Amino acid sequence: MFYTVNRMSKETILILDKEAHTQWTLKTLLESEKYIVLAVNTIERAFQNFQEFEVSCLITEFRVDDNCTSEMIRELKRRFPELYVMMLTHENLEEMEYRKIMTAGTDDFFLKPVSSAKILVHLKKGLKHRKILLQKKRLEQILNEIKTNPNAQNVPLTVRSVSNNK
Secondary structure: OEEEOOOOOOOEEEEEOOOHHHHHHHHHHHHHOOOEEEEEOOHHHHHHHHHHOOOOEEEEOOEEOOEEOHHHHHHHHHHOOOOEEEEEEOOOOOHHHHHHHHHHOOOEEEEOOOOHHHHHHHHHHHHHHHHHHHHHHHHHHHHHHHHHOHHHHHOOOOHHHHHOOO
16 A cells, blocks of 8 residues: 655545556656555555545556446445546456446546556546536535525625635
């Protein structure tokens, strides 16, 4: 299990993979891009990290602890709908398994080996989309406040007040 905290980072990425080499490779790549990286090898530990940290992205393998991770992804997406999920796997999935993980909430799926450039491009795109979802959620909260509290109309709405909420 590896933990790194980099104060300059904006996003926390959780890597869930049973292979230490994959964890190390992804951790090294992502830390070089100034992300906070948590790497674990069990589904149980992954869930614990979601309770302890604000995780922006999950990068996972198809099977961990001899279990398919689709149910875990479904549960995490239910709790954190804006979570970006990328799956990297060696397994050549049958169409039914692929459909199952994609409908569970996996945003991007790649067969290993996958290039660092491809991972970073998709990660940046996924995190940008996540940020837009969070801003939309915050705007909806502000709009609800204005609708339910007539005094809230006097509160100035600025871009800063919307983007301060990660």
